[in-house]
Amino acid sequence: MERLSILSEDQVRAVQREFGTPTFVYDQKALESQAQKALAFPNAYGLTVRYAMKACPSAGVIRILNRAGLHIDASSGFEIERAMRAMDLNGAGVPADQIQLTAQQLPDDSDLADLVRQGVLFNACSLHQLETYGRLFPGREVSVRVNPGLGSGHNNRTNTGGTAASFGIWHEHLDQMLATAAKYNLQITGLHSHIGSGSNPEVWQNCARLTLDVAAKLPEVQCVNLGGGFKIGRMADEVSTDLCEAGQPVADEFIRFAREHGRELHLEIEPGSFLVGNAGAIVCSVIDVVDTGQEGYSFIKVDSGMTEVLRPSMYGAQHPTVVVPATPEERGQDEYLIAGHCCESGDTLTPGSSDPEELVPRLLTEPRIGDAVFIGGSGAYCAGMAAKNYHSFPEAREVLLGTDGKFHELRRRQDPDQIVANESLPAQLRVQRIAQPVAQQVVQGHGRKNGQARHDHQPPSRRVAARPS
Numbered sequence: 001m002e003r004l005s006i007l008s009e010d011q012v013r014a015v016q017r018e019f020g021t022p023t024f025v026y027d028q029k030a031l032e033s034q035a036q037k038a039l040a041f042p043n044a045y046g047l048t049v050r051y052a053m054k055a056c057p058s059a060g061v062i063r064i065l066n067r068a069g070l071h072i073d074a075s076s077g078f079e080i081e082r083a084m085r086a087m088d089l090n091g092a093g094v095p096a097d098q099i100q101l102t103a104q105q106l107p108d109d110s111d112l113a114d115l116v117r118q119g120v121l122f123n124a125c126s127l128h129q130l131e132t133y134g135r136l137f138p139g140r141e142v143s144v145r146v147n148p149g150l151g152s153g154h155n156n157r158t159n160t161g162g163t164a165a166s167f168g169i170w171h172e173h174l175d176q177m178l179a180t181a182a183k184y185n186l187q188i189t190g191l192h193s194h195i196g197s198g199s200n201p202e203v204w205q206n207c208a209r210l211t212l213d214v215a216a217k218l219p220e221v222q223c224v225n226l227g228g229g230f231k232i233g234r235m236a237d238e239v240s241t242d243l244c245e246a247g248q249p250v251a252d253e254f255i256r257f258a259r260e261h262g263r264e265l266h267l268e269i270e271p272g273s274f275l276v277g278n279a280g281a282i283v284c285s286v287i288d289v290v291d292t293g294q295e296g297y298s299f300i301k302v303d304s305g306m307t308e309v310l311r312p313s314m315y316g317a318q319h320p321t322v323v324v325p326a327t328p329e330e331r332g333q334d335e336y337l338i339a340g341h342c343c344e345s346g347d348t349l350t351p352g353s354s355d356p357e358e359l360v361p362r363l364l365t366e367p368r369i370g371d372a373v374f375i376g377g378s379g380a381y382c383a384g385m386a387a388k389n390y391h392s393f394p395e396a397r398e399v400l401l402g403t404d405g406k407f408h409e410l411r412r413r414q415d416p417d418q419i420v421a422n423e424s425l426p427a428q429l430r431v432q433r434i435a436q437p438v439a440q441q442v443v444q445g446h447g448r449k450n451g452q453a454r455h456d457h458q459p460p461s462r463r464v465a466a467r468p469s
């Protein structure tokens with residue numbers, strides 16, 4: 001059986017009662033302690049830690065980590081906007097020069113130029129991106145992302161290096177890269193590689209070595225960024241990366257490089273999961289309990305699922321789940337699958353490990369409708385990545401468990417107006433429906449008389465307006 005983290009049983013019940021479900025909870029203490037661990041990453045000649053904010057782009061989380069001394073890795077122009085808007089009382093968000101853009105899709109030329117003029121750092125992830133930057137800012141310094149030819153993610157969906165990954169400039173295309181840099185008089189002072197999730201120190205050493213081999217061919221490089229991908233254990237039987245262990249051989253490689261090439265390189269890392277993954281959880285509720293007979297399964301249905309946490313459906317990711325009875329009491333245990341609230345058989349919280357096709361029942365406390373369910377390890381790639389508004393379920397609330405021991409709202413729950421706020425109905429759809437032949441109307445109205453069937457076809461806006469709020 002998995003156990004609670006971050007919250008006690010009483011706190012889970014308090015969240016359920018005070019904020020409703022589903023609600024994300026982030027633990028300030030855990031965020032700050034992970035930030036300290038990342039800042040202690042072994043290094044030879046200086047370290048900058050960037051928070052890969054796509055893991056959890058909530059302004060509250062960005063503020064906590066930036067205040068702890070972390071810079072930002074942004075994966076789109078829109079993320080940069082969000083980081084800059086995570087402001088303190090003086091109206092200061094994350095300073096532009098603490099944000100580096102490493103993106104698959106660049107902002108439009110004029111937006112990109114504007115961001116760079118404000119001080120945002122640019123990491124070119126392809127030859128085309130390098131060309132774009134050179135055209136806009138000839139003669140400047142730039143960082144480049146390379147694919148060093150090695151990946152360490154645990155499957156093809158999380159691997160971000162090697163021949164199957166499209167990220168970064170392939171290490172055999174350095175000549176083209178240098179030609180583009182020369183064409184625009186760019187100085188390549190930063191080198192970046194991010195090869196995916198892993199906890200194995202040998203893989204980190206290998207990655208550092210391959211990246212430094214590239215740095216050896218780029219004489220102006222002063223800073224090497226090894227990306228993120230420090231694996232964290234969410235389940236009791238999974239291991240988390242020991243950063244000291246992963247970092248020591250990396251620091252050794254930098255020292256060796258300095259001896260051989262006379263350059264003392266600054267190190268950057270940019271963790272996402274490591275910082276926020278286990279600092280967040282979802283509190284949801286049991287909405288139904290069903291079974292499929294003696295040969296089948298027992299299912300717990302919850303008021304959450306792929307609308308808040310998509311990782312199990314996408315990668316077969318494992319999240320610890322704990323049933324918390326609505327009032328404290330002793331209960332038996334049994335094996336259950338947990339299903340989300342979407343009409344998708346893939347909306348499951350209990351897939352096989354790394355195999356979303358498989359269903360693996362878990363030993364859980366016997367559930368009753370109305371109990372709370374705690375979904376741990378939900379700080380990273382959940383709130384920011386979920387199937388938002390699928391089934392028109394509103395985006396969930398986010399709260400912070402502060403170091404003062406109190407809960408503070410970070411984002412309220414979306415209300416139904418916000419879901420449809422950007423929709424419009426063209427005039428041609430607002431005109432009265434053209435009457436259909438009588439026979440067809442009867443079929444569509446499930447046998448009701450014309451008058452009743454027509455009642456069902458009121459425009460939705462009128463029905464919403466008539467509903468008591």
Ligand SMILES: *Cc1c(COP(=O)(O)O)cnc(C)c1O
Nearest residue numbers: 052194228229230270271272273
């Ligand atoms: C997503 C991402 C990260 C963070 O990855 P984690 O596995 O969450 O640590 C770091 N760098 C880049 C470029 C990324 O795209």
